Amino acid sequence: MANLNIKGKEENSFGAIVIGSGMSGGFAAKELCDKGVKTLVLERGRSVVHNKDYPTTNMMPWEFEHRGQIPEDIQRENPVVSRCYAFREDAAHFFVKDQEHPYIQEKPFDWIRGYQTGGKSLLWARQVQRWSDHDFEGPARDGFAVDWPIRYKDLAPWYSYVEKFVGVAGFHDGIPHLPDGEFLPGIELTAAEEYFKSVVEEKYPGRNVISGRYAHITGNAEYYAKQGRGICQHRTICQRGCPFGGYFSSNSASLPWAQRTGNLTLKNHAVVHSIIYDDTQQKATGVRVIDANTKEVTEYYAPIIFVNASALNTNLILLNSTSKRFPHGLGNDNGLMGKFIAFHNYRGGVSGEYEGLKSFTTEGKRPTSGYMPRFRNVDKQETKFLRGYAAGIHGTRSKDVDYSGTGADLVKNIMNPSYGPWRIGSHMMGETIPKESNYVALDTAQKDEWDMPQLKVNVDYDQNDLDMIKDYREQLAEMFDAAGFKNIRTWDDERRPGLDIHEMGGVRMGHDPKTSLLNKHHQLHACPNVYVTDGACMTSTSTQNPSLTYMVFAARAVDHALKNQG
DSSP states (O other): OOOEEOOOTTTTBOSEEEEOOSHHHHHHHHHHHHTTOOEEEEOSSBOOOTTTSOTTTTOOGGGSTTTTOOOHHHHHHOTTGGGSTTOSTTTGGGSOOTTTSOOEESSOOOOOOOOBTTGGGGTOOOBOOOOOHHHHTHHHHHOSSOOOSOOHHHHHHHHHHHHHHHOEEOOOOOBTTBOOOOEEOOOOOOHHHHHHHHHHHHHSTTOOOEEOOBSBOOSOHHHHHTTTOOOOOOOOOGGGOOTTOOBOOIIIIIHHHHHHTTOEEEESSEEEEEEEEETTTTEEEEEEEEETTTOOEEEEEOSOEEEOSOHHHHHHHHHHOOOSSOTTSTTOTTSOTTEEEEOEEOOEEEEEEEOOOTTOOOOSOOSOOEEEOOOTTSSSOOSSSSSOEEEEEEEEEEEEOOOOSOHHHHHHHHHSOEEEEEEEEEEEEEEOOOOTTSEEEEEEEEEOTTSOEEEEEEOOOOHHHHHHHHHHHHHHHHHHHHTTOEEEEEEEOOOOTTTTSOOEEESOBOSOTTTOSBOTTSEETTEEEEEEOSGGGOSOOOSSOSHHHHHHHHHHHHHHHHHSOO
16 A cells, blocks of 8 residues: 555644444434534545535526436446436436446346435435334344344334434324424325325324425424524425535435534545454544545544445445454454345335316425335234335326427416316335345455455345335235226335445344443444444344434444443
């Protein structure tokens, strides 16, 4: 490794180091800085400043050279990222391109990444649901994975704390296994979704259809103005970066808040090579960083280190952090690091049409949709597959617009569309079971341009996932039929793991250092001044979108770190 640059230790010393500036890293930084800790945030990608670096945010459709589409030559060069629904002309600059950061697919896996300030918090779907004890008790119920060392009561006050800062819109639905939160005004279901809700909740006790909870500001404007954020404008082009700060991202909320304290140092183009472990002090003392452009190596020091590089990169960094004490990766005494990777199963879909409700239409846009919380295996094990799935529900009235004519005739035609039937769609969000056979590891033979090992990914579906897809398709089709929907179609799109963008595990939490890597406070069992609060820490996946829980983990872990420092 050339060009080693070790500056004075005092110059490169901080109260804490956070690796990664995305959802969980940004929140960890905000919490540390808010509590007076001089904090270094290391981001491997380029700088993206809120409102300054959103080049497409106010562009009109006709201003895009390819009308929003990705040209075929770019798709051919980027087969992985091109499969992501948000990889379009208006947001392609926020995605990692395939050839720039290679990895090894021992089994097909679509690793979707965003290397810039804020990471994928600029691109997320913004759905936020709390976990419940039903989720945390899943492994203990069926014996897969290990028992979570925490329960809902440990997180409930932290969920409230984070939700108030983030801004979460929704309704109080009173569902025990999907706890209510600190909500701003929610958005009502469409007429077709409301109708479907009435049918489901009447004919299928224990099943619910609700409005999805989402990280958008819909009220309390004065409070959020203190963050420099405004009310959501329902533009639904969030992946471009929101100039209003209407949806939550590290760029618009956490990092600017941290910056205003005067305690934040953010370094971009900082590729983390490894965490430095001192055998004499028996703790981690810093982080070794490669400049992405010059390849110069610098070491930074801190008594507290948070690893929030996103799930698979966190595994990579920890596995690459070897020393005499930890020859197989920092904290990896049991050899389990990188194993028990899990993800969300999004393969199933259902669609239909409804001829009723002709006095209703849909106009405008909304940043959420209907949501059906998990209903399988909640009160008892009722299927041959373990765990369960949630479902998105979306109903909108189809519109036919006549674009013929010119001048006044064209305007008249556009202003007087005709309406077709309601179109109803659904997609599944299934919980996959963590298995030792699903793993990531380092390939020492193949290196990237920073001379770091490439990551090998060996992750796949199993029979439990296939059984779940089948059940989802059958159950949703049955409910669609009960509602009188026609032209019902179900499918399995057979997408690769990873395209859900919810990869989790590899550095899982647990009670026992023999079977887990982290304790109940997110500390490495064998190196307790290192905390992991991103997706790598997950013991199981549940069905809920995970980002809210990552931020809750980060806030709670910072509180523990500062109360127990030294």
